Amino acid sequence: MASRAGAVTLADVARAAGVSKMTVSRALSPDRSAALQPDTLARVRAAAGSLGYRPNLAARSLTARRSGIVAIVVPDLGNAVFAEIIAGIQAGLKDTGRETIVARTGFDPAAECDTVRHLSGWNPDAFVLAGPSRTDAVRALVRDLGIPTVEVMDLPPDPIDMAVGFPHAEAGALAAEHLHARGYRRPATLSCNAADTRAARRIEGFRARATGLGLAPPVDLFDPAEPSFGLGRALCARLRARAPAVDCVFAANDLLAVGAVLHCQDAGVAVPGALAVCGFNDLPIAAEIGGGLTTVHSPRRAIGRETAALLLDLAGGAARPVAPVRHIPCHVVPRGTT
């Protein structure tokens, strides 16, 4: 039994194969095994296989000074957006000898800093930070650590190191252009969750482009609660009471947007006839509701894959990849609500 106490080590394999530990080390390293004589290689691999050798990764990490770990820090796992980014990264890193370690902060910027500090003890090859805001403390810490860091989902005005995503103002601007092109002229916005600074920038981007295109200044409704269908219903009800002339709505996320559509269905308000609705993210739910929700697609998978590619470029040699800031644009998915 290869249990923890008496685990099979490099020395055991060396003994069994009649070679030195170094030869075993080389035989089991994809990069260095080419230098070995074919029959030596075969003998070592056979011995390793029959003994059930599994390298001690802590020991490897200690000497090689790189762990092969990519540390991903997200606010929340239940959120499909972050889950898909992680899935994209893991898919892109598959079979490259890199493992991911995922930590969640619960949207607490201070927790992000503690988490990065702690994870740094594993000497990750890279950090991926997915949360919406970054404290100065994290920025200083990450710089000080000297570990490559990718900020994802967003393109911050002042990236710490690398970034893969899109400026959230752009997502709002695309929604404004779409609604304008469809002929709507009196817009409103729905948003929530004060901690979500990206949502705020989407709304700002919408407002800027909407007024630039000559639409009426948007009526903004905001609620500090977390997003949900129920909140979308409530905000839409409030909107109709306050500003009945509004003919279209940009909701900062799909949950609010679907809630708004549900409210309209219940209240007998024709969508998009009396009120058009555009969301953000393009979660699966957007395609599932009757007629489909028009929404701005955020390319989570592509961001994850591109992040993996960036990390592999890094490992490939260049001190910094050719393009350390990669813009993955979002786009409008027109469906039945606009």
Next chain:
Amino acid sequence: MASRAGAVTLADVARAAGVSKMTVSRALSPDRSAALQPDTLARVRAAAGSLGYRPNLAARSLTARRSGIVAIVVPDLGNAVFAEIIAGIQAGLKDTGRETIVARTGFDPAAECDTVRHLSGWNPDAFVLAGPSRTDAVRALVRDLGIPTVEVMDLPPDPIDMAVGFPHAEAGALAAEHLHARGYRRPATLSCNAADTRAARRIEGFRARATGLGLAPPVDLFDPAEPSFGLGRALCARLRARAPAVDCVFAANDLLAVGAVLHCQDAGVAVPGALAVCGFNDLPIAAEIGGGLTTVHSPRRAIGRETAALLLDLAGGAARPVAPVRHIPCHVVPRGTT
């Protein structure tokens, strides 16, 4: 700059504080610092703080023979069920010096084995396996590794080691009891995804209890596709065409159940008047649809927290905790669709 090359080590702190490495090691270990003189402790901590010392976790893991890592293997992160189990575990492990490492298998049982084998190289304190099925290879591997392992979400007939969850047949039985108590007598079941063996057991449990209570034998509709609202709509349409006398439906998951309700709304079928619908999981969507979906709540958070508690019990000393198999029951949440 405390970058990777010249990171601050225990020896650096020892020099700065004028003590030996051992004293620093003790001062920084919560368990062993009690044995130090208070002023020594303070001096060491001050030195560690001002130098920005961060322990090298690979080195610690190598000597202490435990990493403090809990390795969680899930089929999919986008699935709210697994995300919540992970969140529950992470919440329960917070401030206990344990980190989680999360890997996904994409519902591929062979990938589960490869993943466990690879993660074992980090000498995790424990494995948490969340997927629905386990190959004999993983079972053998995990036993051979001698690392404590918790299977979660389910209570398998033959647990490898520890387990936290509920038998899925029980969830189906609860649904049958609920529908029976409400007076429904001619049931059907909707299910999908051949790889989801747990769903199959929920359906079996439903059938057994339904017939035991004297209901008509359920009409079973199955589709091999992944669950979605759209599939729920389609299955419900098929059901009504094939078995118009059916008066209630147990759907193996909330996505199918919501889809079934949406189909009924579109088709002008009164819910629950003409057809009652009960789902499984109690995802947020269940409370959000108009009137609310009646569903069997799966206690994901509680399972996560209980798993964390089990792991802490383990660390507390006992070779195996008092109750290595913990039953966290599910329950019906009655809402508007039954």
Next chain:
DNA sequence: CTGAAAGCGCTTACAG
């Protein structure tokens, strides 16, 4: 209460 020695299991950097 504190410390000197040994060693965890690997890989790096030299040799030959």
Next chain:
DNA sequence: CTGAAAGCGCTTACAG
């Protein structure tokens, strides 16, 4: 193409 030596940064087990 292969190997002997040294050392990564910690903690365990002994001493005192």
